[in-house]
Amino acid sequence: MELLVFLILFPALAALVFCILPNGRLRDTIVVLVSAIIIAVTLYLFVMFAGAGTVYFDIESGMISQIMTGLEIIISAGLLYLAAKYRQYLIAGLVVVQLGVVLYAESLIQETAALNNLFIDPFSIIMAMIIGIIGSLICVYSVGYMRDYHTHHADMPDKRRWFFALLFVFLAAMFGVVFSNNLFWLFFFWEVTTLCSFLLIGYNWGDEQTRKNAFWALLLNLVGGLGFACTFAWIGLTDPSGGLIMMDTLLAAGPAVAMIPAALIGFAGLTKAAQMPFSSWLVGAMIAPTPVSALLHSSTMVKAGVYVIVRFAPIYNVTMVGYLISLVGGVTFLLASGIAISQSNAKKVLAYSTIANLGLVVACAGIGSYAAVWAAILLIVFHAIAKSLLFLSVGTVEHKIGSRDIEDMTGLLGRMPKVAVMMIIGIAGMFLAPFGMLISKWAALVAFLDAPYGFILVLLLAFGSAVTVFFWTKWLGKLIEVAWKPEPLEVKISNHEYGALVPLTVLMVAVCIGFPLLSSYLVVPYVFGIYGMTATLGQANMIIMVMMVFMVLVMPLTLLHFRKDRKILPRYVGGRPATSDMHFKGSIGVQRPVALGNYYLANYFGEQRLSHIGNGVCIAFIALMLAGILLGVIA
């Protein structure tokens, strides 16, 4: 129990220290130290609890709940002040309504000696490792990145103290989310993540667009939060004894009792996981410094959204609500992948691919069968690692080449070989066989096929996965399109940045090779614990996967052979004389460089067009779901 409390409190207390410490070596060292401690404790947690199944911890909730309520009121007051100052009346209204609902619900529920407020099970361990290891590595990376960031943006006020404090509060809140069994507690931490993301997105507060995006993220997440808060009102009205406030009791009560809260929490999860029509906040969030994007996309925030949906997956199994949630996820997967084709801004491509992959997780969780949950959890893991690696490498590249446009990354493999290789590994991890995501896609397909009406999701997945191949491969192609012997740019990348990039790359490869272990030690026990049966890849398929990983890893050795005794000839440039660095003789004798651009097909996969369609369709699904709940309440 101490471990869980430590993981929640330690980053929060460290944040207090960072509020005080000035910029400098001391702070940088402490950030690294704190991150190292969090990683070590997370690993220790894994060792201690990996085989222990589900363990509940009794914590006297009286005092703590009061403190949380107090903090919630303070946070609401702060938000009200900001909302009033910037005339965000809608936000102000939402804050007031939400607080009202929560206080009203609390007055309904006589909190008996609520026990089992904290718990840990294999799924929590997986989430804790994602938060602890990947989140902490991103914090380490930020040390180097933010130093560069403020040299590049000299006119911006340097609020780095604030920045680091927020990062660690964020991690603390995420630990709280995955360890809470008491839904009131979970909701408190949930709202803290909303607040942290709002403040981090608004880091460059002086900029109007930044403020706008931050408020937009806040607004959409508050809508979700309101859905969550309504759960408490429902619990208070149906069961004043407060027993259902415990997640395990609620889940054990089954769909007959828990359908309405599961739908409400699922709705909250959809907003936080940036599913259509709420996806725009995550796209807008990339205005923040890159480590924030990495954190939001990989280990925190959106992962909290899918976490609760996967938690409630057993309730969704073979229900209308579950199927509608799946459809929202499936449509988001297809359309967000499509939008990614039309984007040349690397961070935007990553953002849409995150939205798409979360869609796949949501689609699996909505199906809620054992195979689907197995696939969903593996997807979460692979996506977290690959996406953090990609965001951080894009951040480093951006500082060196001064652009985050994929077209400007032409031939990056020549200019920044190390970072480019890491980026290539990250991209391969996102879509190529035999790497992680593909295993999950395989599992998702199997799960969909066994579900009633699953063939519609199979259609969405089939087209969506074709689209992902397109936009990732053309990005890969840009990276390896080396035309000339370039000057090296890989000087002066800080050790902090390498300190995060290298472990993440190693982790990516390790998870691809070692996923059978991950599956059998953590994912299978969790799924088996709920459903009494579980999905696996099957031994024959496992062997094939391992063979493919081995082949892909060995193949680069053939480069040694292919380097020998080849004759290098100039390229064909329509018969014009061309130099080896790809300049050709243009008209009136001028030497011109060859410029090669990728296809973006904006007329077909344009952002506006597809997001209009997606928002419309998904709003319809969600409206159907909410209408269903209302009918359920009335009936």
Add this chain to the structure above:
Amino acid sequence: MITEIIFAVGFIILAPFIGALIGGMDRKVTARMQGRVGPPVLQPLYDVFKLFEKEKAVVRNEVNFYIFSYLIFVVFTGALFFSGSDILLVIFALTLAHAFLILGAYATTSPYSHIGAERELLQLMAVEPMLILAAAGFYMATGSFAVKDIALWPEPLFMTIPLLFVGIVFVLTIKLRKSPFDLATSHHAHQELVKGLTTEFAGPTLGMVEIAHLYETVFFLGLVWLFFASMPWVGLLVVIVVYFLEILIDNTTTRVRWQVMLRSAWLVALVAGAINLGVLALL
């Protein structure tokens, strides 16, 4: 296990010769359709041998790594298929192989190859949904993804998933690089001035691409055969008819724009997939 390995090895050894024979007859029939005599039936094989005797010329050394990986993974794909493995993994391995081919074209950094690479990507995106939906159809019909189980199914699967068969035949045109969908690169000199995707590949490098194509042809015809696996000879007949149809289409159409290819391939996949899978799911 032993039988599977024998099948895999058999494919690896025999497929290039079968592929070359098919290619040779293809060229013969094509020539007759155009009023020519045509080359000897074993010409594709002679072509490959000749390519390997040529000078090892490249624009960049790395290109060979990608192309070699392409060849290896195409062979792997076919071996997986003919040894009766999971058909989804077969499709994913094929996608990986094609990703390597496209990266090889990108790595040349040449304008014509670059355009070819983009078009090959479009072709990949056009074909992929149909392949996955066909695998889904096999699963819904037989309850298994294993090619072995699908091949041993007592009834011809064509009867349960006829629309998916039509869809596969449609995308076959794209995969075999036949007109009107030979956008990335064509076998015919009259289709393009420069060789698209393969512009910068010469000698042994081009030889590897050609061998990979032989393997791929055999694999795809195997996929067509799978729909009639319970009646092997009927299946063979269907494969011959389908291939003849491909040659006929190849010689009577002109190349279309990529929009037409992508739209038509997706539309076929959507209609075939939605109706056929939907009917299977609801029955």
